[in-house]
Amino acid sequence: MALAIGDAHTPLTKMVKDALRERILNAEFEPGTRLVEGRISEEMGVSRMPVREALRELAAEGLVKIIPRRGATVSMPAADQKMDLIEVRATLEALNARLAARRKDPERIEELQRVLAAGESDIEKGDFSEMRAHNDAFHTALGEVSGNVTLQDLIRTLRDQTAMLFKQDDPVKVRETWREHADILRAVIAGDEELAAILASRHVYNAVEPEQATD
Template sequence: MPRPDDGPRLGETHSPLHERVRAEIRKAILTGAMKPGDRLIEDRLADIYGVSRNPVREAIRGLATEGLVEVLPRRGALVARMNPDEARETIEVRALLEGQTARMAARRRDPEMLRRIGDILARGDAAMAQGRDDLLAGLNLDFHRALAEAGRNRVLQDLMTGLRDRTAALFTADTPARRRHAWADHAGILEAVIAGDEDLAAARAAAHVARAGDGFLSGQSAPPLSGAGPISSA
């Protein structure tokens, strides 16, 4: 079970404890520190985060409503797993909406947001150069969240948040090579956004998610996604 970085334990802060615990567990799931099927043991989590069991229990309930945790009779809480068909359908929808997100970002071309996305891209490139592939999962989430903000469509952002979190949990099992290939796609997406080419940005973003999805589905006995060709052909 992962421990948070050095610093005040959650029980020593003044923020609502169950929300802080929920955020920490969500982060662990989305970055792969907690894997699908891992048990969430209340006593251990309470010890790790320096809180009582009650905020841990509330956090787990909240994560269950997000679809990131499942609570099973006599087995307790587990990091949620998807069957291959559900995973394929979820990834298909995310690919479609991620394309629309990139389209809106290319339409707005907000200079401040483009600088922010470029900074995230540079940090990911630096992480790869330093052999810190473990940082890519978190930076990948940062990139796609920033891209959604750049589109300035609140409804689309809200739809994408839960969908992105659920698919991020699927992709945490990616190999380092697949992670690096997926990260390289981001430069092409940003290039199209900066150029204001809505169609190309949308096609590249959709293909990016579909290709990452195929990497996951290939080991799950599920049919491949359609339209998941090389990013350069988008």
Template sequence: MTSVGRGSLRDLAYEALKKRIIQVDLRPGQRIVERDLADELKVSRIPLREALRLLAAEGLVVLVPHRGALVSPFTPTDVRDLFDIRESVEVLAARLAAERADEHNLGPLTRCLESARAATESGDEAEIAVVNARFHAEIVALSDNALLETMMRPLNARMEWLFRLTSDRDPHQQCAEHTELYEAIAAADPARTAEVALRHVVSGRDTALRLAAGWAVTETDPVKITHGRRRRPS
């Protein structure tokens, strides 16, 4: 197989596995059986392992040397840590976006908000998670700060995963908060934007932590979870 072929298969495995994790087809803490997954995706172990390393860098997978891999447990502590980071970097991104937004560069954020409204009205939980994560990513892009965008990139998948796992949260409330945040950015009001952004992140913290107790696994030790080998039924 050529290196280009391996790269293509790695990307295929990466996208397929990432989608399964974010859409919670694979639950937090669930063991990933490489042999079974390679057969399902019709790829060899080499590109699959490369995909798993990419996902581990994004915090979606935990690799255990000589034992395999599992979906990151994403415990309440992990959720708390993510919100601690969001309260800082997302507020910074929003303030910078308000400083740099104008009628020429607001288009992508405007279209993203429109997509979020449409998904909210249709009740499409999977799409709501996707567009809500994209909305935050567009704010970072609008901040026009390459270093901040690089720092945020590994968090984007975890944020989309969080939005999917917290789909019980009122999507209309989230959409209303995003609308208020958009209006503050469009008004080029950095101080108000920072205030709205912080309030938006904080408003989801308690709900997310409460819901995390429901999806958290009782065993979070990766070595114990990946202990032994599961055999297929004969």
């Protein structure tokens, strides 16, 4: 049976790409997993062409590695690249928060507050199944407040490339992450650019698994 990957109005390559990205970021496809065109096309009910194009686009984003005559595998940053990616992401997240505190659009801040409350509600219930989605929504909403589209494109790619370096299923870490989100939001609402930037940068370093930063 074909896997549902989107609606009829979305280009096929994009639907395949989005479905594969989600499975990579959810760790359904772990680093090193072979991504076989024929198997994926059969599972998704599409031809090999959109699968091939999707894999090429994911390779350009750093999520997939394609080796000639050997095919595609899920990427894992090399040991010497991990800290590089973390440092760049921390720097850009700090800039993102600084701009959000400077611009602090009231309507967009309301969305940030709504996302934060939704995550807090699930944590109180002990339901962590949607926390990655809540986390993505919070950072997307923060980017909307910052108002810099180019910065969001850069950060989105880095978030995907570094997602596997962060532990997302540990309840203690999830609670800590959400407290840090609340601190960042308070700084943004207060218009404290320096504090918002410091908290956002620290948030990235706090979230990474120690062994991932040193392997």
